[in-house]
Amino acid sequence: MQTRKSLLTGAVVLLAVALSVAQAQEPRRADATADEQAKLPTPQVELPPKPFKTAEEHYKYLLEKAHGGTKHTMSTIPVWGGLWASGNNTMPAIFLVNGSLSNAWKPGAKIKEGVLTPPYEKQYRERRAEVEKFGEQLYDRLTNCEYPGVPRWLWEPYIKEFVNMPDQSWLMNDMMNETRRIYIGAEHVNTEAKHFPLGDSIGFWDGDKLVIWTKWVNPADYVRGMPLTSNQFEMVETWQERHNASGARLLVTQATFYDPLALVKPQSAVYTHESRPDLKKDGVRIRTWECDSSSNSYKAADGSTQFYLPGDPQYKNPRGFTDFPDLPGQSLNPIFDAQ
Amino acid sequence: MKNPIVVVAAAAALVVGVPALAHHSFASYDVTQQKLIEGTVTQWNYNNPHSWLMIEAPDANGEMKTWSFEGAAIVHAARQGVNGTTYKKGEKIRVVMHPMRDGRNAGALCFVMKEDGTFTRPNDGICDSEAVHSRWEQKGWLSKDAKSLSIHPASE
Numbered sequence: 001m002q003t004r005k006s007l008l009t010g011a012v013v014l015l016a017v018a019l020s021v022a023q024a025q026e027p028r029r030a031d032a033t034a035d036e037q038a039k040l041p042t043p044q045v046e047l048p049p050k051p052f053k054t055a056e057e058h059y060k061y062l063l064e065k066a067h068g069g070t071k072h073t074m075s076t077i078p079v080w081g082g083l084w085a086s087g088n089n090t091m092p093a094i095f096l097v098n099g100s101l102s103n104a105w106k107p108g109a110k111i112k113e114g115v116l117t118p119p120y121e122k123q124y125r126e127r128r129a130e131v132e133k134f135g136e137q138l139y140d141r142l143t144n145c146e147y148p149g150v151p152r153w154l155w156e157p158y159i160k161e162f163v164n165m166p167d168q169s170w171l172m173n174d175m176m177n178e179t180r181r182i183y184i185g186a187e188h189v190n191t192e193a194k195h196f197p198l199g200d201s202i203g204f205w206d207g208d209k210l211v212i213w214t215k216w217v218n219p220a221d222y223v224r225g226m227p228l229t230s231n232q233f234e235m236v237e238t239w240q241e242r243h244n245a246s247g248a249r250l251l252v253t254q255a256t257f258y259d260p261l262a263l264v265k266p267q268s269a270v271y272t273h274e275s276r277p278d279l280k281k282d283g284v285r286i287r288t289w290e291c292d293s294s295s296n297s298y299k300a301a302d303g304s305t306q307f308y309l310p311g312d313p314q315y316k317n318p319r320g321f322t323d324f325p326d327l328p329g330q331s332l333n334p335i336f337d338a339q
Numbered sequence: 340m341k342n343p344i345v346v347v348a349a350a351a352a353l354v355v356g357v358p359a360l361a362h363h364s365f366a367s368y369d370v371t372q373q374k375l376i377e378g379t380v381t382q383w384n385y386n387n388p389h390s391w392l393m394i395e396a397p398d399a400n401g402e403m404k405t406w407s408f409e410g411a412a413i414v415h416a417a418r419q420g421v422n423g424t425t426y427k428k429g430e431k432i433r434v435v436m437h438p439m440r441d442g443r444n445a446g447a448l449c450f451v452m453k454e455d456g457t458f459t460r461p462n463d464g465i466c467d468s469e470a471v472h473s474r475w476e477q478k479g480w481l482s483k484d485a486k487s488l489s490i491h492p493a494s495e
Contacts, residue, residue, distance in 0.1 A: 034464075134366050143363040145388075159414050174414065175362075175388075224364070282417045287387075294386045297363045305364040309445050310393065310405045318386045336383065339428045 037157065038101035040088040041244060045270045046254045048236075052266065055234035055258040059213035062206065062236070069185060069204030069211075072166050078208045080162035080241060080251060083279045086155050087250070087272035094267045095124070095227055101155075105225030107132045116227055120262040124227040131225055138304045140224045145291035147176050149197030149220045151235060151257060154271045156223075159279065159286055162251070169203065169210060174286040182212050190216055195231055210239040230261035249275035294318035362388045362412075365465050368437040368447040370493060373471065375480065376406050376446075377487035380430045385423040387412050390461055392426060392451070394434065396487060398444060408436050410448040410461035421461040430454070435475060437465055438490070452481065 049065075052058040063069060072078075092099030095116070096109040103109040109128070116124055131137055142148060148156050158175040169182040182203040183189075190200055199217035203210055215234040221227065237255045244250045251273040258266045296316055300306040308315040319333035331337055378396025390410040398404045410416060426432065431454045436446030449466035451459045460468035471493075475481045480491055 135370070136364050136366055138364055138366050140363050142388075157415075158412065175412075279414070279417070283422065284414055284417050287413070289387050291388055294384070295388055297389075305367050307367070307407075307409070307439075307445065309407050309443060317382075318384050318391075319382065335423070336428060 034101045034104070034157070037086065037088050040272070040274070042088040042090055042272060043242075043252050043270050045090055045268050046238075047268050048256055048266075052256075052258075055213055055215065055236050055256070058236045058256060058258075059211065062211050062238075063204055066204060066206035066211070070207055071185075072164075072205050074166060077164045077166060077205070078210075078241060080164060082161075082249075083276045083284065084160045084162065084251060084273040085276045085279070086157045086160070087274045089155055089269060089271040091151075091155065091222055091269040091271070092226065094269055095222075104223060105131065105136055107135060114264060115267065117262055117264055120227060120230070127225070127227070137224050139299050140305070141221070142224075143295075143297045143299060143305055145176070145295055147178060147197035147218075148173075149178075149218055150180070150199060150214055151229065151233070151255065152220060152223050153178055153180065153198065154253060154255065159276075159284060160273060161286060164210070172286065174289055176291060177289045180214075182210070188213075188215060199234075206238075208240060210237075212237040212239070228262065229257075230259055232261045233257065233259040244274075251275075290318060293321075365437075365447060367440055368465060369440045370437050370465065372438055372490055373435055373449060373466075373475075373493050374438045374446060374490045375433060375435055375485060375487060376408075377433045378406060378431070380426045380428055380432060381405065382428075383423070383426040385413060385416065385421075385425075389463060390416055392434070392448065392461070394432065399488060404444050406434075407445040408434055408448045409445070409463070411463040415463060416461045419460050419462075421459055425459055425461070426451070433481070433487075435471065437493070 048058055049061070052061065088101060092101060092104040095112055096103060097112055099109060111121070111124060111128055113121070127137060153173060156173055156175045158173055160174070161172045163170040163172070167184050169184065171180040171182065178198060180198050180201055182201045184203055184205065186202050188200050188202055195216045195218045197218050197220070199214040201212050201214040203212040213234070213236050217229070217231070217233045219231045220229050222229065235255055235257055237253050239251060239253050242250050242252050253271040254268065255271060256266055256268045257263060293316060296308040298306055298308065310317070319336065322330040322332065324330045376394065376396050378394035380392070381395050382391070382393035384391045384393070389412060392408045392410060394406050395403050396406050411419065416422070433452040435449045437449065438446045447465045448462045450462065450468040450472050453459065458472055462468050478491070480489065
């Protein structure tokens, strides 16, 4: 009995210490980490109304069902104002047994067989073997400021804003200044005759639901620790604002991935974004995302991630460089320098 | 009734948080070790894709060197109560970080203590800063006698 009382007292002391530490600052928000994101509620994955071989078939079927799409005006179009942050998603469950945001990039997860084509499954096994051996993937392609692109854009855990207009929707992520432009009621256009990190996206409205078809995407990945995508990747998404159980605004994205070179058959996942008015209180605004001028991480000869540090000839000081050091007012860091 | 000890411990676990995902791998940091560095702020680059805190502090030979610590992207740091004015030039601070595996004067930030005892956590999820801070306090590793460059295992 005495032991039980001592243990209980110890546990209460532990909680008190933890609480006092947490109260030294604002408590960490509920989606600040991938593990915490993984605990957020996720709607059910909605599969396409019937199997489609291609994204084009899928999109055109939905367009026909919507009778060519709802023609919104600025007064009727859904407004998804404010700041948003990535919530939970089911994408890892496509590729891993019991896959979730918690184990997507960490050791211990088992690959689902037969989802990826043989060459892509082989590559994915090599990637996961590296995760098992070193605790995580040794090198992420974003290290050298490569654009996340789609489908990775859907989860990148930074801040997003969404602007809907009758002829375009702008889906903006602060990371790498990646804005997806969705051309409403338009056809695909590719005068550059190339692929792009975000591809080319067209869409239509079905009431309050935005339907998007994206193609001509660069080969990329779903996220670190997840499989690669090929340059034949295409995606059909539906976006709709809903409310979660507590009444908070939620954007739900049902996505179906078509990638005949990488996927044995099309796969579907649901992603969420949560409205975050609290970020405005923190003073968060989307600024120009620096990377080329501020990132000193690089891929070392052994394939690992390394960093240039002050004193290294390759080091880039994000606040320190000017071609005109003798000219007044050329410092990139005037506020800090004035201290 | 549920075991109250389990309930309390679970609540404590919820308070302390867990690692996140950044734009690059953290494999070049030794997450099994945590190191204390005490020095003077020379730069606070509150930048994307990662913030970096630079301080001047003695190395193992007593020579003053620049030490560099990687922290969170702006939005993640902001969510943890840190912003561009949190650290001032010339301010004395203590940093607890995961050192680089190659032994250079750098590491991944876990938490920063200011001279007045204020706890700040601009880390990018490599470290469960509240839990680590609590452990360092309990072990006495943050006492005023604690030596800069002292290193401790991340777990028992």
